[in-house]
Amino acid sequence: MIKFFRKIRQQLLTENKVSKYLLYAIGEIVLVVIGILIALGINNWNQNQIAIEKENRALANLILDLEEQSNQLVDFISGENEYYESGIYLSEHYAKNKEFQINDTLFSKLNILGARITFKPINTTFQELISTGNIGLIRNEKLRRKLIQFFNEMDRISEISAKNNTNIVDALYNPLLLKSTVFIHKYEYESDYTKTVFKDISNDQNRIFDSESLENLYSASRDVLEKPENALNLFNLIQIRTQMANVQLIKYNELNQEIEALIKEIQLELEK
Template sequence: MIKFFRKIRQNLIMENRTTKYFKYAIGEIVLVVIGILIALQINTWNKERIEQKKEHTYLTNIKRDLQHQLDSIDIHLSYETIYIENAKPFLDTYFENDELVIDSSLMNNLSLLTQRKTFVSTDPTYTDLTSSGNIDLIQDQIFKDKLIVYYQNLERIEKIIQNNNSQLTDQLFITNIMGLIYYNDGSLPNSNRLIEISKRILKNEENELLLVNMTTFRQILAVGHIKLLTELKTLTNELIELVNKLL
């Protein structure tokens, strides 16, 4: 093709047809420019198509992560609910009778309160988006803003629960409760002797006060976690609905 145009130019020059040569030259330049513009447009289309495909992949993976996060939230909610259910019988009985009623069932319930569940965020896709700079592939600005705020809240709640587990449950509650009761989570045979020892320890009014306060505190902590997780669950469902509209 290039040889063909070159031959035409040479013939026009040899025939001394200058005006026609310039017209031809201009036409050739226009054709070249048009060709470049078409190539650039095709390249733009291909780039947009690739980016749209990447965006769809990211959105699909975000939806998957959110669904896994929803499962994690539900599991953690069930654990926190169990903590409340284990604390409630003891506190209800105490305040109804205004005295401690100590038996193997009480020991089992209080022992289970020393357990705690680690809450972990599920954010591999969001981490990839932010670390790679591909967050701008998400075209819907409203969704992108909500996504950023959601993962900021998720990180905050994860840290709150982790800090509470480490500083309050492990260091405060367990440290105090283990010196007051016979620890038995149901995996060991009941020991009447150890139960009697616990009764003698709890006859001390200060120890009685400490046990009631610690159990109340553990229940309040679980209630607080449930409130945070319930709010997070609502946000997660809302974000999943938005993703579904974009896919």
């Protein structure tokens, strides 16, 4: 092809047809420019297709992460609900009896509140997009902003959850619990989470302790809780722990609703 065009140029120059040569040269330049533009257009189209494929892969992985997070939240909601219900039971128990009456159910409910769940965000895909600078692959600016806000909110909730567990459950509630009550579990726990947490302890303790030794421990616990200041401290911590569970329960339910809405929005984006 190049030889063909060169031959035409030489022929025009030889025949001294300068005007035709100039027209031909201009036409050749135009063809070259058109060829370059077509090549650039094809390259841009290819690059755009690659970007779209990367975006779709990222959106699909975000959906997988969000679905896994939702499944985790279902377990967390079950656990926090049992903490809350245990706290309500203990409050009603005290209101009815004007004291903490020692029995297996009471101890089980108290010890349920000594367990806790630390929320951990499932954000592998999002963190990868941020760390590699590829968050811009998500072209829908509104969706991109929602995702950033959502994952930032999950980090905030995780931090608050960890601090509450450390400052309230570990530092305040459990030390008082161990000083004033018996760590024995004969009660049938309501959720799979607490059954898993306490199953081995329950089996071991029920095997080791007989009724006489348990009664001695119960008597010691009664002596401690008969002191008004000890009962007051335990009552106040039960209220704080119950409120903590309630706040977490509300927040986890809200997160699950946000996840459901985000998944639907991402799916719509993938269908475009």
